[in-house]
Amino acid sequence: MRDGFESRESWPFECLRCLYVWEADYTVRHLSDDHGNEVDIWLSSGVTVQPPWSGTDCPACGAYHTTSFPAGYLTRHPELMAPPEPRPLADLPVTPVKEIGPVLERAPFSRRLLIAVGVPVMVFVGYEVYQNVLASSVHH
Structure with missing residues (x-):
């Protein structure tokens, strides 16, 4: 490989199963050899990965039914991002509950x-x- 450069790309995704929205950052190495053949190597956290359009799985539910948005889409639509994590139940105040009888499962x-x-x-x-x-x- 002869010539090359790196670029950083952020890809926004949405899971079509659980509707979770997230953004993944990639480093793309664009390389070409002496014959003019070009190749792109995709890295995520320094590890070589498949390109984002070829089988990204949802970090929330693990499904492979995902779609991507155009670059910068989530910065223009922050309402699509996941809400902040809920507080643990241990932090919530406890209120007594009146028993109403057996609970049917x-x-x-x-x-x-x-x-x-x-x-x-x-x-x-x-x-x-x-x-x-x-x-x-x-x-x-």
């Missing part, structure tokens, strides 16, 4: 889905069995 989503799909299927199958038994007893 909600069934996990997978069990609710099984019930929501299973009950109509069982009703349909039961009806078909009933029709077949009734129809066979009438014809005999």
Whole structure:
């Protein structure tokens, strides 16, 4: 590699899963060789990484469904940045709560889905069995 220079770039991102917005800083080394071939090497905190458009994951939820904004977008729209971290619960004042009775827990989503799909299927199958038994007893 012959010629080259470095530039610093900030890329704003948004997670399409949890809607978290953040900004990542990169150093880009622009290099070219004696034959005129050019290559860009992307660094984040001094470590070589993939370019930001090729699979950035969300630091909040880990999803790879992210999108980027134009450079400088978040400085013009600071309302999109994440709000400050909430205070720990230990710092909040404690107020007594009156007991109102036992708390019912909600069934996990997978069990609710099984019930929501299973009950109509069982009703349909039961009806078909009933029709077949009734129809066979009438014809005999």
